[in-house]
Amino acid sequence: MKVVVQVRLLPTPVQAAALETTLRACNEAATWASGVAFEKGVKRNFALREHTYGQIKARWGLGAQAAQHVIKKVCDAYATLKANLKAGNLGRPGSQRYRRATQKPVAFRPESAQPYDDRMLSWQIDQRRISIWTTAGRVKDVVSTAAPEQLAALALYRKGESDLLCRDGMWFLLATCEVPEAEPDTDPVDFLVIDLGIVNIATTSDGEIMAGRELSRIRVRERKLRTKLRKKNTPSAKRRLKKRRRNEARRARDINHKIVKHVVAEAERTGRGIALEDLTGIRERVRLRKPQRATHSSWSFAQLGQFIAYKARRAGVPVVYVDPAYTSRTCAECGHIDRANRVSQAWFACRSCGFVDHADRNGSRNIRAKAWDLWRRGAQSTAPAPPPKPRSGAERKRSVTASDARCASPSL
Structure with a gap:
């Protein structure tokens, strides 16, 4: 099953400035790409890439991987919006809330989460350090902190993307871990x-x-x-x-x-x-x-x-x-x-x-x-399976299992 482990970052002022600039650039590019997707009615990854990829790299100075993640984040946001509209979570068609959600493009806050893959982010778990890509170049030796159980889970089960997130002036990485689940041997006695x-x-x-x-x-x-x-x-x-x-x-x-x-x-x-x-x-x-x-x-x-x-x-x-x-x-x-x-x-x-x-x-x-x-x-057993791995940073931020992976959490 998928568990999201939240790791606290302790960057220096120079490193924090580079991370903040990167996060703002990615979210500005995502908001612009969202406007293009809304105007042209193109909300699929490869189709939207044709209209936005080159300009995102040239205008905001993002690398190839970062630009692709920005485009994918936009497409995932519209997929989530479509699913919420279909499920009725935003009211009935024609209602004020429904119209507000559908009559304007999706916007991203400057501090919204940004996905990172293994090409843009490397972990030195034993040393509690990370190396991360920014618009100012590769930032190395960023100090990270987590409980020993979380570090063990990262070393054994980390798989897939991680999200960079700034919340109330604090920096976090949300890493997805594929943790094996136990199989019940027999029926319950009670x-x-x-x-x-x-x-x-x-x-x-x-x-x-x-x-x-x-x-x-x-x-x-x-x-x-x-x-x-x-x-x-x-x-x-x-x-x-x-x-x-x-x-x-x-x-x-x-x-x-x-x-x-x-x-x-x-x-x-x-x-x-x-x-x-x-x-x-x-x-x-x-x-x-x-x-x-x-x-x-x-x-x-x-x-x-x-x-x-x-x-x-x-x-x-x-x-x-x-x-x-x-x-x-x-x-x-x-x-x-x-x-x-x-x-x-x-x-x-x-x-x-x-x-x-x-x-x-x-x-x-x-x-x-x-x-x-x-x-x-x-x-x-009717215990629902945990939700599938979210493809956008904002969705993984809202994931239920993320709340179990706080810094000092004893759950892992």
């Missing part, structure tokens, strides 16, 4: 159920509860601070907003990684599979009051499920998704279904047999029973 929620991020059928109070407090505090800074609207407030813009997402992602790593390790150790609720479309099905909407919208259940899917696939742990209908209203002891069984957010009390338990723990037992029923009927 299922470890993960009941996902907002108040409690995850509750297992073993009775373990991962509370979300800390994350909820962080989100409320960040939301109030952002509102206050926007109202102030001074230069210092804008700088602070920019500095804090990804704090909440990073903390949520870190907490999700820790939870998933613990859960998958426990399932692998005990020879069990993992059962999850299929919460697809829950945001569209649920109607909420205004004070609840921000909390519900920031619920990262999809990210947690994606992390479980690919980590379980690497560990050879089967994953089964079940229908969540009535799991919170059904008694795990007698099977009685009643809306009144859920006496509060935290507690479950059966109106038929009198069984009392934590609501999330009772729900996880019901999910476990459904998972066993599905498995006995021949259901296979």
